Amino acid sequence: MTVDILVLSNGPGELATWVRPVVQALREHLGCDRTSVRISVILSPCPHATGKEAQIASSYPEVDRVQAPEHFLPFLLSGKTAENWDWHEKGVVLFLGGDQFFTVVIGKRLKYRTVIYAEWEARWYRWIDKFATMKQEIFDKIPPKYANKFTVVGDLIAEVGDRKLDRAGTDKLDRAGTGAPPLREIELIGLLPGSKPAKLALGVPLCLSIAQSIHRIRPETRFVIPVAPTIDIQTLARFADPEQNPCLHLFANSAAELHLTESPFLQTTNGLQIELWTETPAYDLLSECSLCLTTVGANTAELGALAVPMIVLLPTQQLDTMKAWDGLPGLLANLPFVGSIFAIVINWLIWRLGKRKLYAWPNIWAQAEIVPELVGKLEPEVVAGLAIDYLSHPEKLAQMCDRLRSVRGESGAANKIAELVYEELDL
Secondary structure, eight states: OOEEEEEEEOSHHHIIIIIHHHHHHHHHHHOSOTTTEEEEEEEOOOTTOOSOHHHHHHTOTTOOEEEOGGGHHHHHHHSOOTTOOOOOSEEEEEEOSSOHHHHHHHHHHHTOEEEEEESSOOOOTTTOSEEEESSHHHHHTSOGGGGGGEEEOOOTTHHHHHOOOOHHHHGGGGOTTSOOOOGGGSOEEEEEOOSSHHHHHHHHHHHHHHHHHHHHHOTTOEEEEEOOTTSOHHHHHHTTOTTTOGGGGGSTTOOEEEEOSSSOEEEETTOOEEEEEOOSSOHHHHHTOSEEEEOSSHHHHHHHHHTOOEEEEEEOSSTTTOOOOSHHHHHHHTSTTTHHHHHHHHHHHHHHHGGGSOOSHHHHHHTSOSSOEEEESOOHHHHHHHHHHHHHOHHHHHHHHHHHHHHOOOSOHHHHHHHHHHHHHTO
């Protein structure tokens, strides 16, 4: 019998931490015979989208076909894809990001069974066949007559932390041809400035300036930027170029030049080399980091799942630059003509609120500040001082690691979701 599995998703974070492990588990459970089981991914619009989500989903070998988010609305309204895909008679619609209501509409139209992964909240449970929930608390809110639809599967992001490092692959960290020792034998700091222009404009110069301040005190420390799969190194390098990034003047010693060698790097005006890592996912690399400096987003969840210590940075030096917010604030900040005014107001309010809100995913999970969040007009020297204090006191880093492990959700979610899909297919 031939069946279709239609995965609904949206943003880069969901693709990396939800879709990737689940489609791998689906192939393990259902086999790799594409004539029997076909996996399709349809993307809906997302405020955090980079424009390369379809390309990322297409790169997953387990996926057979992908539709980009710009074609989602016509598909939702008419049921026809841009390429007029055919559908097998039997199938499952699997929700892994976006709006849960889409699952109801598409499942009814295709006459497929429906499964939703509910991270924080379950909706439309009258019309959905099965829910895979992250925690028992979601299950507890459901009316008893719908309880049979719910299974607690655990946290999909925890799959990142349970991924066994391939030491043969880790040997690539030796940076072949450079003569440098393997990264795991030295003190390594990861810099994660973001993947969207709104974050990179401030994130890149801030991280480079902090790195130089740390380097002056700890010259043996090495720095690496795991380049997000949604950008290329040339694009990243433009944010370190004073002629292309007007925010560069806000931070001292933040300019750098791209060197396209076998192992590409950014070199600052003072000679510090920041290595650029393009292999994805970069979990092996991140696991070797003593500490990471990161912006907010899905990267904090991945670092948390890997139990990698981090300092989270939310700079507000140029209040009209940061426009990558969720929901209504993000829509207002990106309006033509008046968007910059809204961005200034929104970021000013965020700066004023300071510590009243938690931004990093591990802190949200714990409802406490496990990892430091620095919000406001950040001074690179001050951030560097905090990083050096952590590096000088390994017991503080170890304590942060332990606390990160303690808030990770239950593992094994991808396999359990695959099992639910298999049951719904009733093969």
